[in-house]
Amino acid sequence: MSVTEQMAPGKPVSASQVEMVQVVLPSDTNPLGNVFGGTVMGWIDLCAAVAAQRHCRQIVVTASMDALSFLAPIRLGYTVILRAQVNRAFHTSLEVGVQVEAENPLTGELEHCCSAFLTFVAIDAAGHPIAVPPVIAQTSQEHERYEEAGLRREDRLKWRHRKKQASQG
Numbered sequence: 001m002s003v004t005e006q007m008a009p010g011k012p013v014s015a016s017q018v019e020m021v022q023v024v025l026p027s028d029t030n031p032l033g034n035v036f037g038g039t040v041m042g043w044i045d046l047c048a049a050v051a052a053q054r055h056c057r058q059i060v061v062t063a064s065m066d067a068l069s070f071l072a073p074i075r076l077g078y079t080v081i082l083r084a085q086v087n088r089a090f091h092t093s094l095e096v097g098v099q100v101e102a103e104n105p106l107t108g109e110l111e112h113c114c115s116a117f118l119t120f121v122a123i124d125a126a127g128h129p130i131a132v133p134p135v136i137a138q139t140s141q142e143h144e145r146y147e148e149a150g151l152r153r154e155d156r157l158k159w160r161h162r163k164k165q166a167s168q169g
């Protein structure tokens, strides 16, 4: 069956939304008492994967994570809140956006720590990419994210093309 023939009806962004909470434990921190960047990246990947799976109800794998900047350190004992949603689906891939905030448990103060964009690909049992349902953007913010996801995809595909060419010598 072709990708077009497999196409399922669209789903609203709200169907994929995820909120995940982590408490920063001593094992998550460096000697300064700040969480390891790699630990946050792992949480982002997990949160995004759940959003991708909620959208397509298929097995998904992480194809890429865009450049990630940590804007503020997250301290031991803080509550980390990750929110994810599917911004746009393409053919077999989809973009998930994740926003990460740190909450001071004593004051309730929130600080934006980083945002990330990940691409997931839905695969069948043999590991071959398969079609994903389109995303239905409803709010103005969802429409904005939808349009921006298209621009980011163009950059990713260009980068991928350049990498392939470079590896072929």
Ligand SMILES: CC(C)(COP(=O)(O)OP(=O)(O)OC[C@H]1O[C@@H](n2cnc3c(N)ncnc32)[C@H](O)[C@@H]1OP(=O)(O)O)[C@@H](O)C(=O)NCCC(=O)NCCS
Binding pocket: 061, 062, 063, 064, 090, 091, 092, 093, 094, 119, 121, 123, 127, 129, 156, 157, 160
């Ligand atoms: C992701 C994977 C399934 C893509 O397989 P592939 O044979 O390269 O498939 P295709 O070239 O047909 O690409 C499939 C889709 O993925 C997208 N894609 C592939 N690599 C990508 C990347 N690095 N960034 C963004 N999108 C990517 C393609 O644009 C295409 O999207 P579309 O169908 O929506 O247009 C394959 O590379 C893979 O299994 N990678 C390992 C995934 C993994 O193990 N992740 C966990 C981290 S260890």
